[in-house]
Amino acid sequence: MATRKNNNPANKVEKDINYYKNKFWKIFFYGLGGVVVFFLLASWGLFGSMPSFEDLENPDSNLATEIISSDGVILGKYFEKNRSQLKYSDLPKNLVDALVATEDERFYEHSGIDGRGTLRAIASMGTSGGASTLTQQLAKQLFHGEGSKFLPFRIVQKIKEWIIAIRLERQYTKNEIIAMYCNVYDFGNYSVGVSSAAQTYFSKAPKDLTIDESAILVGMFKNSGLYNPVKNAQGVKNRRNVVLSQMEKGHIITKEQKEKLQALPITLHFKLESHREGTATYFREYLRDYMKKWMEENKKADGSDYNIYKDGLKIYTTIDSRMQLHAEEAVAKHMENLQQQFFIEAKTNKNAPFVNISDAETQRILKQAMKSSYRWTVLAEQDKSEEEIIASFSQKVKMTVFTWKGERDTIMTPLDSIRYYKHFLQSGLMAMEPQTGNIKAWVGGINYKYFQYDHVGQGARQVGSTFKPFVYATAIEQLGMSPCDTLVDGPFIIRKGRHNVTEDWEPRNSDNRYRGMVSLKQGLANSINTISAKLIDKTGPEAVVELTHKLGVKSEIPAQPSIALGAVDITVEDMVAAYGTFANQGVYVKPQFITRIEDKSGVVIYEPIPESHDVLNKDIAFAVIKLLEGVTESGSGARLRTQGGGSGDNRWTGYPYMFTNPIAGKTGTTQNQSDGWFMGMVPNLVTGVWVGCEDRSARFKSLTYGQGATAALPIWGYFMKLCYADENLKVSKEGFDRPKNLSIKVDCYTRPAVVKDTTAVEQDTDEFEL
Incomplete structure (x- = not known):
């Protein structure tokens, strides 16, 4: 019997369906398997290296080292790329909300890859967006940068990006991913990361950004080259308004807020962060040199070298940003005026300056x-x-x-x-807490961009009469003298052969007159040269040199009687430390400017140990303080307590300080007015100020403007006035601590001081022969 074929159409359809179904599933599973294998091969590095677990844990962020003040302000940075690390808690909420709303609205729902967004992108062939999540964008930024334009390479890079994104999501919290993303993005103008961008474009910390400013930065995430607020204000405004619309769509802001913010103009406070500009420039350069030596002596745990331009260190300093700004303002205010007078004098000098x-x-x-x-x-x-x-x-x-x-x-x-x-007069100022040695302000010159020589820690200059307290301290210690003891101010000669003098030395008073019997307090207050010379003759110059070195002065000092008049070159830093010993009851504390250094993970890798040693007992130190108080009560520093002043074009020569609190200080003027000094102290702050030209032969012709009381003292006065106005600084107005059972007579009876006309020439210059 013959078999009959089944030509039923229904059976044929069913057979076709089964065929195509089987084929579909084969293709699906083979395709799925191929994708899985492709992903595995990519993760194993067949298509190029993939980051290891360690790479993901410690991505190469090339972080800038931050210099941080004692009050928490970033003074500056050392960097190749200006990138700073922020924690999620440091980011303003309005910026985070704007970022998520604009770049990845389902960020908190996906695990690195947005499936819905990816399918939408495939269906629209990319016309509705690339569907890159924030995590994928972070992966791109951290590990392979911009994608290739060649399609096969782009596919490979996209798959690697997905793999890295998934790893990042497994390893980090959502908040950590957002913080990392905000830290690595390049905002242009040498600003990498939100912290640097906020400083560069708005001159503020990220936490202080307004909604409008946060929207500008978030808008830049799309393309910082195109949406650069310095070059493309209109484009940035348009992009900012898109971000604000997304924030309204995400119910972060109201419609009314959006419309109000969208109407605002683009307002910047643009300032490139530069090594040569900003706050504490001279100090930052001094610190950089110190860090070079520190890095030679200190290595990482693995033995490799530190790099202050890439390692993201945090250097916590003793500098107070508020006091630093006051110091810079004081120097600028006075030096601009003093320079005008210098140029006036130069017009009559054919060989000026x-x-x-x-x-x-x-x-x-x-x-x-x-x-x-x-x-x-x-x-x-x-x-x-x-x-x-x-x-x-x-x-x-x-x-x-x-x-x-x-x-x-x-x-x-x-x-x-x-x-x-x-022609330009320079200045150096340093302020220090005498009890701790903490340097609070450091101004090494008038403008670091143009004058890079540091006149605080680098340049030693002749100190004039500011050296005399060291002579008086030696006499009190060695000879048992007191501020109330008297000597004759009269002609005096140290003969050839005595104290190794090669020829007779006869010091002269700057005003060429003698006052007869005077106390040591009057001798220092009026800076009488013959009294200083007689004291060093009694103690011997060797004893003065020894004490001066104990006070922290590192300069070489010749053991000659002429040093009594200040024929010695010393830095401002050393002078402040030496005077600080008197304010600290005879205990020398080495100046310090670092409190600690942390690595990028916040681990403390260096913490200096304060250095100190006893120099004088409390009674002697207090006696010197009382001598120095006499200078500001009736001597060359008395103008700090008056309302005197110049007139006309010279109104700035007035001294409207009217300080009433105890102040210990000393002016100094070297021969020919090449250097003007003022050292001023209150119980918890010692400040030294030097003024002069780079070349000692460039100077004022007379004492009128060249003396320390006119050239340097006003800077100290203005600086202290600003510090006192800033009550948060807590600069003392109290008297110096008087030792119990004081054994040295310091309260001397003197005739009532006659307050001089403060516009008159102050006779403080020191003449000497070497």
Whole structure:
């Protein structure tokens, strides 16, 4: 019997369905298997290396090292890329909300890959967005940067990005991922991360960003090159408004808030963070040099070297940002005025700014400056002859020069610019807590961008009468004298051979007159040279040198009687530390500027141990304080307590401080007015101020403006006035602690002091012969 074929159409359809079903599932499972294998191969590194667990735990963030003040303000950074690490808790909530609403609205729902978004992107062929989650964007930023334009490579990179995103989600919390993303994004203008961007574009900490400012930064996440607020204000405004709309859509802000914020203009406080600009520039450079030496002596746990430009260290310093700003303001305010007077004097000086030097000496100074210039170095590297190089300094070129009214574009010869800059008076100021040695303010010059020599820790200058307290302290200690003991102010000669003097030495008082019998307190208050000379003759210069070194002065000091008048070069830093010993009851504390250093994880890797030693007993230290108080009561520092002043164009020479609290201090003026000093102390703050030109032959012609009481004291007065106005600083107005059972007579009867006309020339200069 023959078999009949089944030609039933229904059976044929069912057979076709089964065929295609089987084929579909084969394709599906093979495809799924292929994807799984592809993912496995990618994760194993077949298509290029993948980050290890350690890489994910410690991504290469190239973090800037932050310099942090004692009151928690970032003073500056050392960096190759200006990137700072923030914790999630440091981010403003409005920025986080704006970021999630704009970049990844289902961020808290997915595990690194947004399935819905991915399917939508595939269905629309990418026209509705790329569906990259915040975690995927972080993966791209951390480990492979921008994607390739070649499609196969893009697919591979996308898969690697998914794998990294999943790993990140497993390893970190959502908050940590957001913080990492905010820390690694490059906002342009050398600002990497939200912390740097907030400082660069708005001059504020991230926590202080407004909703409007947060929206601007979030808008930049799309493309910081295109949405740069400095170059494309309108584009940034449009993008910001998109972010604000997303915030309204996510019910973060109301419609009314959105409309109000969208109407605001783009307002920036743009300031590039630079090593040469900002707050405490001289201190930051001094700290950088210190850190170079520190890194040579301290290694990481694995033996590798630290790198302050990449390791994200946090250097906590003793500097108080408020006091630092007050110090910088005081220096700028006074120096601008003093410089005007210097230029007025220079107009009548054919060899300005140099005074009483030969043409040959002038040419030597200028040639040395030329040889130290960058221009000379560049031309020498081009094998130019010395004659050709010197000739180039007489050719006019365009340049930008410093003025107290701001930078100015001009045309002048490089040689003229050298002479121009030699006109500028410089200043150094340092303030320190005598009990701790903590340096609270450090101003090394008038403008670090143009004048990079540090006049606090780097430059030692002749100290004049500010050295005399060391002589008086030696006499009190060695000879048992007191501030009330008297000596005759009269002609005095130390003969040849005594104290190794090579020829007779006869010191003279600056006003060429003698006062007869005076107490030590009057002798220091009026800076009488003969009294200082008689004291060092009695103690011997060796004893004074020994005590001065115990006070922390590192300079070499010749054991000669002339040092009694200040013929010694000492830094501002050492002078402040030495005076601080008197304020700290005879205990020297080495100045310190670091409290601790942390690595990027917050682990303390260095904490300095304060250094101190006893120098004088409390009674002697207090006796010196009483001597120094006499200077501000009836001596060259008395103008701190008056309302005197100049008039007309010289109104700034007034001293409207009217301090009534106890102040110990000493002015100093060196021969020919090359250096002006003032050392001032209250119980919990010692401040030293120096003023002078870079070259000692560039100076004021007379004492009127060149003396320490006019050149340096006003800076101290203005600085202290600002500090006292800032009650949070708690700068003392009380008296110095008087030791119990004081054995030295310090309360001397003197005739009532006659307050001098503070506009008169103060006779404080010290004449000496070496």
